[in-house]
């Protein structure tokens with residue numbers, strides 16, 4: 001379905017154009033012509049169309065919008081809240097098994113907008129949002145998320161982050177170690193059944209998939225150890241039939257290495273392989289503790305690994321064996337992860353961390369990631385992970401017109417040397433001036449044009465005290 005709001009012609013003129021096509025074609029001064037929601041021409045000079053908008057891009061960089069392959073918008077209200085906790089402890093506060101109670105749909109809508117505004121104004125045009133909703137995944141909650149993305153104008157894959165196992169069965173030894181009282185309290189809120197959750201996905205797809213050509217329903221099993229095998233297979237079956245990505249988390253922490261051994265007698269990736277779930281539709285967030293054999297399994301089946309370096313550092317999870325993944329041909333995409341474990345949603349920041357932290361993994365400088373490789377993981381890897389290859393991540397005819405324009409008269413680009421280095425090491429998103437998604441200008445002069453961010457900040461501020469009476473943290 002075409003976005004009727006974008007059915008116009010736009011000529012972006014005279015920019016420093018980075019296409020990120022197969023040859024990484026760069027035009028020191030070039031034009032990009034957009035008609036409707038697609039790019040129709042990229043060339044040194046394109047005659048202005050008789051009717052249409054002209055965007056002056058002189059002294060500016062024109063490039064594909066960034067792709068955030070992994071995030072959780074449900075964490076957006078927890079930014080700045082927690083520090084110095086490993087994942088398993090952090091989850092007790094950020095995704096508590098005995099939760100704070102249902103979040104009103106209006107607040108879900110607002111928090112989704114809040115995170116998406118941060119991403120969009122920092123140059124991210126496609127996101128893959130793996131949304132948790134406690135204590136139950138609901139149609140209303142997911143619809144609030146989807147409506148926010150439609151209203152803002154970003155391109156979004158939305159998945160319900162699902163689990164059909166009770167909390168105390170997801171962690172080894174939890175049943176023996178937790179007080180009986182806590183187990184009883186959790187038993188009072190049993191997980192939704194796999195059948196109910198699959199039906200929820202089907203209803204969401206029926207109502208929302210493909211709306212305005214930008215919003216898609218994709219699937220998520222929170223993590224293999226949090227789901228029954230039958231439910232995992234059910235999600236994989238839907239993913240195959242619908243041709244949409246299936247997201248999961250695996251081997252983020254050392255505890256998950258032990259979890260695999262205790263629950264399956266294998267690594268968690270090996271368990272997925274045994275179930276026949278490794279495929280080119282599956283993306284695994286983190287994968288830090290994958291063995292060499294796990295990496296080979298992912299490579300063999302075309303499974304994507306999404307690297308979230310800022311989150312991994314914040315939670316002390318470890319360092320992804322990136323060289324091993326790249327050497328064995330595993331597709332890599334990049335993500336922010338959620339705002340509670342990051343705590344920002346900025347893909348420029350993620351790219352810089354990716355380029356930097358792997359330089360400490362090996363003394364062999366040839367194996368250190370280059371800025372260009374990092375951009376490829378963001379764009380090509382991101383397109384692959386979101387199931388949008390041939391549609392996003394490249395400026396070329398036939399691709400969606402998801403384009404960002406950055407001002408070059410800025411400290412990050414002065415003096416101007418190697419553009420990829422500037423983008424990864426110097427830029428942090430502040431120079432993103434104009435953003436188009438599907439040919440429609442959604443950010444102008446660094447501000448969203450579809451919503452008023454100040455009103456959103458204000459409303460969230462006034463809702464927070466009722467939503468989150470602060471637990472007994474020591475505030476510093």
Ligand SMILES: [Zn+2]
Nearest residue numbers: 249285337338
């Ligand atoms: Zn995650």
